Amino acid sequence: MSTSLPIKLQPSNLRPIAYRILSKKHGLNLKTDALAILTETISYKFGFEWKSVRSQQFIEEVARIWKLEDRGLFIDGAGLKQVLKELSKKKDSEAAGETVPAVAGRSDTVVDIVEEEEVPEEVINWKDYFKVINPNQQPKYKFDRHRKQFNLVSSNSIPGHSLMSKTLESTVELFYNRYNLISDRLSRHENFQKASYSNVSSLRRLALAGSSIQGLSASNEITLIKNVLGRDGSKFILFGLLSKNSAGDFILEDSTDYIELNISQAYKAEGSFYCVGMFVIVEGIYSANGGSSNQMNDYIGGCFHVSVIGHPPAERRDVSNENYGSLDFLGIQGNAGSSSTLAKVEKTLKINKPWKKKLIALEKSLTTHKLIMLGSDCYLDSFRVMDGLKKLFGAIETSLEDEFSEPLAIIMVGSFISKPLTPTNSSVSTISNSEYYKSNFDNLANILSGFPNIIKTCKLILVPGKNDPWQTTYSLGSSNLNYLPQKMVPNVFLNRLERLFPKGNLIRAWNPFRINYLSQEILILKDDLMSKFKRNDIIFEHDLELEEQLLEKEKKEMGNDEERINKLVLGQNGDVHIPEKIKQARKLVKTLLDQGNLQPFLRSLKLIDPNYDHVLRIEPLPTVLILQDAGVENFEVTYNGCKVVNIGRLIGNSGRRLNYAEYYPSGKRFEFKEIYF
Structure with missing residues (x-):
């Protein structure tokens, strides 16, 4: 420590030096509370030499450790205290002559430990990083709008609160949390920066070009609704x-507030x-006037005449992870069985960059690994479905003899019965319904018993649908x-299947659920999203005008065969x-990923358990999102680096063709397949 006497500095004294080193050089943002702590530390350690080279090297060291630990772009007071404490311990250990400080949880020593103990030569067991994670197993992270970071919420974090009070609190915060998270995403987007001078002056042109909101008019800063009042005739x-x-x-x-919208002249992106x-x-x-709400005595908000409407653009997974400090949102790091020193150092909250690189390298080397995903509506009470499954299992059994094929799991998606399992007035009938449902899984077990290789080597994952118990007893199969x-x-319906498979190989999944495969997050949802979007899509007046123009154009071109043929082959442009x-x-x-949530609707369209709202959040974006929408044909679309796939229905209404897909994580590659039976 410096021999200089401590002095009393003000944060304003240190701010220029801290800004030059932390912000301009390292791209970090120092919050007010952190600046106060740093100022106090510099005052005590360096005294009158607070401007010296040693003082600046100390701030450089703080920045180095902060970035090494992936703590995010914002340096806050609590995080800075931890870094300063680690620096102090490191200094003490070096003074005592220790080469490597042996302190558990010390992230600043990761590089030294790796070099000394030669962790790069350690073999990772991929099975420790291949996990099915149901909503009740997924850590709950809540976004803190003040710190711009996620906090891990413990189930016992609010002692004395009943389940009902927690549910009520979660319900109130449902949309507020989504709002804060998307607002934070927009604050990082280049076209919504306060000091941006984007030359794109017309949002309407972008909308007509089929683009999302990328550039805005002269001032593209987002204004709070409360700041609009009293500024009649202004553009916002x-x-x-x-x-x-x-x-x-x-x-x-x-x-801050709400305002009535007039969308009669709106163009949509x-x-x-x-x-x-x-x-x-x-x-x-x-406009301070206009709008039906102005007739109400308690409303003085005026009306906002919308010219263009669009979605907040999504953010790539790697960018989000970087901003949120590479948090382990699935809790896989703490549950892995690895004895790695690096894993011990990082514990559960963060995924260390060197460790992630090792996972990715291993992932790319396992080229034979694949997941087999069946189409949805696997009706076990259908003879056609059972015949198709028997043919598919036979093909998988044969492929297991090939060393170039290693199916890790077979994912079967419900509903597993064609009609909802419902109670009746007669207790005898109720028992019969349950026994009938159970007998379908017993039949599946009988079929699988003839394929020993599948039983030994593959996991079987069962995903419920709208006809499966127990929700169907009151929903009657209504989505x-x-x-x-x-x-x-x-589990009461799966006794025979459970006895058939080795322990842990029969997995009962929730809907939705996630699979962690090394560095990848694979999210699977069974829902009729497309029909829900189409039913509730708002029809703008401009949409109707465009439809009429297209009809008129088609009538004029109907007599010209050459133009008609070209129209079929080529688009309008x-x-x-x-x-x-x-x-x-x-x-x-695009709609789903821009919204950052699997159910971007009001609660009247879908019942959501507010205590599990965090599992419906898709921000950061998953590596792969698999939509099991039976009403839509299979497709594969990549948007902002996220691969989104739909498998479609297992077996169509006509024909004897079974649809499924194989996913190879090493190359992030899907192969849609069909088998005739």
């Missing part, structure tokens, strides 16, 4: 929740669905009355024609 960009008031008028809500319950960005002009997340198929199936798939994917 607003962000908030799109919903309706009691009179049925569209309104936009943010954290093409390529997305727009439903109430979604968070949108609108550009338009504020909108079915709670999400939906719990697993009860001369581009190669994109099938309608692909267009709809892209709209679905």
